[in-house]
C-alpha cells in the first residue's frame with residue numbers, strides 16, 4: 001500500500017484533503033471530476049467509512065452496522081490517492097501537510113476533520129473515555145452501545161445526555177431518543193429512558209419530535225439539565241443543578257469542537273472551537289490556500305450535518321479547481337435535508353435551501369414535514385442511497 | 394455535455410444528494426432527472442416553488458433553483474444522458490401492468506414517452522417506487538391538490554385498485 005513517503009514530491013498541481021468523512025470524500029472526488037489533471041491525495045486513518053446518518057437505527061436493531069459501512073475503493077477508481085494515515089501538522093507557509101516524519105506538499109489544502117470531543121468539560125470523563133460511550137462517531141462505539149442496550153435487564157434505566165448547542169447533528173440526539181425508546185418499548189417494557197438535555201428544549205423539529213414521543217411513555221425528558229460530572233464506579237451522572245441520576249446504561253454525548261488538526265493548525269477562531277471561512281470558497285479566514293469544510297466550520301446559517309458537509313465538499317472542490325486555473329469561482333449555495341427516524345418505519349424531515357447574498361450564504365426557506373410517515377422514511381432511504389454514492393461511489 | 398459542464402452545473406450538483414450524480418437516481422424513491430424534457434422539468438420546479446405541488450423536500454430546493462436560474466438547471470438535466478433505473482420489478486407484475494396499460498396511453502402515448510403538447514411527461518425507466526407513490530398521490534388528490542388540469546388523470550387513478558397501480562408502475566418502469 002502507498003504511504004505518505006511516496007508522495008513527498010509533487011510534479012503537477014496537487015490538492016491534499018484531510019479527512020475521509022462526509023466532506024472530505026466528496027471534495028476529493030469532485031476535484032478529480034472537475035479536473036482530472038489535478039492530483040488528489042486524501043488522508044484518512046480509518047480503512048472503512050461508517051455512516052453516522054442511519055447509525056441510530058443500529059442501536060434499535062433496525063439496521064446492521066455492515067449496511068452503513070463502505071470501502072474507499074471506488075474513490076481510488078476516480079484517481080484519488082487514498083492514504084490510510086493521520087495528518088499530524090500543517091505548515092501553511094511551506095504549503096505542506098506533515099504525516100509523522102513525512103510531508104506532503106500541496107497547492108491547495110481542504111480540511112474536513114469533523115469534530116473532536118471536549119472531554120474536559122465533564123468531570124471524570126477524560127479518565128473514563130473507554131467506558132463512557134458517546135457513539136457520536138459511528139463505528140465500534142455504535143456496536144458496543146447497541147450491545148449494552150440489548151444486555152440491559154428489563155426494568156433498567158438508560159440515560160442519554162445531550163450537550164449544549166452547537167454540536168454535530170442538532171436532531172441526532174432526539175432521533176436517538178426515538179430509536180432507544182422504540183427498542184425498549186418493544187423489548188424491555190419495564191425500562192425507561194431518561195434524557196438529560198443541556199438545552200432548555202428539543203432544539204430541532206421540536207413539535208414533530210414531541211408528537212412522536214407521545215407513543216413512547218417510557219421517555220422521561222428533562223430540559224436544562226446539563227451534565228457536569230460522571231462517575232462510572234457508582235454509575236451516576238451529576239447535573240449542573242446538583243441532581244444525581246443513576247443509570248444502568250449511559251450514553252453521554254460530550255460537548256464538541258473542530259477536529260484536533262484544525263485547532264493545532266490555528267484554523268479556529270478566538271473561541272478555540274470552530275473555523276471561520278469564506279462563504280463562496282470555504283477558504284479559511286486565517287490561512288491562505290487552506291479550505292475548511294464540514295462540522296469544523298462556523299458562521300454559516302447551516303446545521304452541522306452530513307448533507308451540508310457533502311454540499312460544502314462540492315462547492316469547495318469547484319472553487320479550488322477554479323482558483324488553481326485562475327478562473328472565476330462559481331457562486332454556489334449548499335442545501336440541507338435531515339431525515340430523522342421516529343420508529344422502525346416512520347420518519348420526519350427538515351429541509352433548508354440557501355442563496356448567496358452580498359458574498360454570504362443566506363437561508364431562503366426552512367420547511368418541515370407536516371407529520372411523520374412511511375413515505376418520508378422511504379425518501380430517507382433514497383437520500384442515503386444517493387448521497388453515499390455521491391461521496392464514495 | 395459532461396456532468397460538471399454548463400452554467401447549470403454548480404446548482405445541479407446540489408441535487409445529487411437525492412437524485413443521484415448528474416440526476417441518475419439509483420434509489421427506488423427518487424425520480425431520475427437525467428434526460429428530463431426541459432418543459433416538464435420547469436413546470437415541476439415552478440409548481441413546487443409556488444407551493445402548488447406540495448413536497449417538504451422539493452419546495453425549498455425549487456426556490457433555490459429559481460434563485461440561481463431555472464433555464465440553466467433545466468438545460469443541464471436535459472443534456473444528461475439518461476440511464477434507466479437499476480431497480481428491477483417482478484416480471485409477473487410487469488406483465489399484469491402491460492395488460493392494464495391501455496388506459497394510460499391515451500395521454501402518455503403508446504411508448505409512454507409523453508407529449509409536451511398535452512403537458513404529459515415521460516414515464517419510462519423511472520424507478521417503480523417513485524411512479525407508484527406519485528399515482529397514490531394523484532389518487533388521494535395530494536399532488537397539486539385541486540388542479541383543474543389534473544382532474545381527469547386523478548379521476549382515473551381513483552378507479553384503479555392500489556395493487557394495479559403497483560403493477561402499472563412496474564410496467565412503465567420497465568419500458569425502454
Ligand SMILES: Cc1cc2nc3c(=O)[nH]c(=O)nc-3n(C[C@H](O)[C@H](O)[C@H](O)COP(=O)(O)OP(=O)(O)OC[C@H]3O[C@@H](n4cnc5c(N)ncnc54)[C@H](O)[C@@H]3O)c2cc1C
Pocket residue numbers: 018019020021022023024043044045046051052053054055056085086087088112113114115135136137138168169172259260261293294295296304305306307308309337338339340
Ligand atoms: C448519530 C448521528 C446521526 C446523524 N444523522 C445525520 C443525518 O441523518 N443526516 C445528516 O446529514 N447528518 C447526520 N449526522 C451528522 C453527520 O454525521 C456529520 O455532520 C458529518 O459526518 C460531518 O462531516 P465531516 O466531513 O465534517 O466530518 P466526518 O464525517 O466525521 O469526517 C471526518 C473524518 O476526518 C478524519 N480525520 C480527523 N482528523 C484527521 C487527521 N488529522 N488526519 C486524517 N484524517 C482525519 C476522521 O477519521 C473522519 O473520518 C449525524 C451524526 C450523528 C452522530
